[in-house]
Amino acid sequence: MNDKLKKIYELKEKLADLRPLNEGELKRLRDEFTVSNTYNSNAIEGSTLTLRETAMILSEGITIAEKPIKEHLEAIGHKDAFDYILEIADRKTELSERVIKEIHSLVLMADRENRGIYRRVPVMIMGSEYTPPQPYLVPKEMEQLIIDHNEMIGTADVISAAALLHLKFESIHPFIDGNGRTGRLLLNFELMKNGLLPVNIKFTDRVKYYDCFDDYRLTGSADMLTSLIADYEISELERYINIIEAE
Numbered sequence: 001m002n003d004k005l006k007k008i009y010e011l012k013e014k015l016a017d018l019r020p021l022n023e024g025e026l027k028r029l030r031d032e033f034t035v036s037n038t039y040n041s042n043a044i045e046g047s048t049l050t051l052r053e054t055a056m057i058l059s060e061g062i063t064i065a066e067k068p069i070k071e072h073l074e075a076i077g078h079k080d081a082f083d084y085i086l087e088i089a090d091r092k093t094e095l096s097e098r099v100i101k102e103i104h105s106l107v108l109m110a111d112r113e114n115r116g117i118y119r120r121v122p123v124m125i126m127g128s129e130y131t132p133p134q135p136y137l138v139p140k141e142m143e144q145l146i147i148d149h150n151e152m153i154g155t156a157d158v159i160s161a162a163a164l165l166h167l168k169f170e171s172i173h174p175f176i177d178g179n180g181r182t183g184r185l186l187l188n189f190e191l192m193k194n195g196l197l198p199v200n201i202k203f204t205d206r207v208k209y210y211d212c213f214d215d216y217r218l219t220g221s222a223d224m225l226t227s228l229i230a231d232y233e234i235s236e237l238e239r240y241i242n243i244i245e246a247e
Helices: 002-017 023-044 051-060 069-090 097-107 135-152 158-172 179-193 203-219 223-246
Strands: none
Touching: 002 223, 023 051, 023 069, 023 179, 023 203, 023 223, 051 069, 069 097, 069 179, 097 135, 097 179, 135 158, 158 179, 158 203, 158 223, 179 223, 203 223
């Protein structure tokens, strides 16, 4: 893992030394990432929208006739939430309960009753034997999660801290719905706030991604997810560098 972290910071320095992208180039890359990230994050949660359909909804405002309105709203909500974390990451906003609830409110824009509100009922995680904490424990566990993360971010590498944040957040499962999408946005918020690129956890890698949670709950270690995120970060940095050097 140390080799991956070393490579990330070498690539980050190399990118910083290259000609900066102009606003038009940066917007194009961010728009492409937003579409792909929205597609993958929602697909992991069961959305049937394809990548092309997601692009048509977000980039062209087209309604896909045979697809549910709920899936359209989920795509738009995820894009709005990503735009929001871009804004607050630029301001180096500290992680807080308010930030988490605002991200969730955008993600769950189609569910007025539950958006930004901690769950009031017990939940199960589909396909897992793990049981999240009872509802009355959620506020206290979320408070401690935020305290622990804001302390850790100053003492550990950002990828390890962001991975552990994501694993703990999903294990608390604080909301009735939208936990996965919100958690992956929180992960990217922390990466961007600390000078790294956002990562796109692929739908095709979902089994590998789920295995990270099983490993964490078995061992208490965030190493597997940290390694997966590092691989994605290396890929994104190399992609940006290749685009700039090709011009």
